[in-house]
Amino acid sequence: MDTQRRPLIGGNWKMHGDGDEAISLANSLADARSVAELVVFPPFVHLGVVTDVLADSEVMVGAQDVSPHESGAHTGQTSARMLLDCGCTWTLVGHSERRHELGENDSLCAAKVTRALQEGLNVMLCVGETLEEREAGNAHQVVQDQLLESLKGCSSLDPGRLALAYEPVWAIGTGLTATPEDAQDMHQALRKTLSGRYDASSATGCRILYGGSVKPANAAALLTCPDIDGALVGGASLSADSFLAIASAAESWTSS
Numbered sequence: 001m002d003t004q005r006r007p008l009i010g011g012n013w014k015m016h017g018d019g020d021e022a023i024s025l026a027n028s029l030a031d032a033r034s035v036a037e038l039v040v041f042p043p044f045v046h047l048g049v050v051t052d053v054l055a056d057s058e059v060m061v062g063a064q065d066v067s068p069h070e071s072g073a074h075t076g077q078t079s080a081r082m083l084l085d086c087g088c089t090w091t092l093v094g095h096s097e098r099r100h101e102l103g104e105n106d107s108l109c110a111a112k113v114t115r116a117l118q119e120g121l122n123v124m125l126c127v128g129e130t131l132e133e134r135e136a137g138n139a140h141q142v143v144q145d146q147l148l149e150s151l152k153g154c155s156s157l158d159p160g161r162l163a164l165a166y167e168p169v170w171a172i173g174t175g176l177t178a179t180p181e182d183a184q185d186m187h188q189a190l191r192k193t194l195s196g197r198y199d200a201s202s203a204t205g206c207r208i209l210y211g212g213s214v215k216p217a218n219a220a221a222l223l224t225c226p227d228i229d230g231a232l233v234g235g236a237s238l239s240a241d242s243f244l245a246i247a248s249a250a251e252s253w254t255s256s
Ligand code: PGA
Pocket: 012, 167, 171, 172, 173, 174, 175, 211, 212, 213, 214, 232, 233, 234, 235, 236
């Protein structure tokens, strides 16, 4: 992590928990103070209650997905404007579970990124390779292509409004993590790609998070890498204690 970028720690609650559990988890995060920015991504149906609980807190709320459409006849979709209206400030785009379970491709991700940014929602764009792609030696090419294709509609990069999450598919929910060296290597390559596509200063300002089985035990080793600016946490974000322990790993590094 580079001290000029404020660390960002995201908690992706995925499709876990009922309303009471969402309220209780949000309550246990409400007083959190951190050097890192904290954002949670609850299931859609719990966004209203979670934004209520966290309204006066420093913890931000985001959606796990957003529609590429402005409004209209799009059954089951949720627009950026609805999310903003509900108190969200962020959205994930292109999480691998959506890419792989629902067949979301880069051009759909690009439409979502463009729409969300245009409407005023911040975007955390997720990219990552499968195990087959890594074993075939294609990880860097695959991830770079996802990045460039998904940002096709963005002619400029506002680092305060767009963050990346590098999440190797084989590390998500499996207990396997990329080594800090492999993750750093990929993050550095992503930053270089951003610099080539935009400019050095936006690339330097952009937070690139690592995701995939991040736990309190491995967070510090990842977050000390110069190009790893935070974490997107799935399983370990379902407990306030472990989520906040990961945030404090960012804290101890930043203040060291
Ligand atoms: P995990 O999920 O921490 O449970 O591996 C990360 C993610 O999918 O964002």
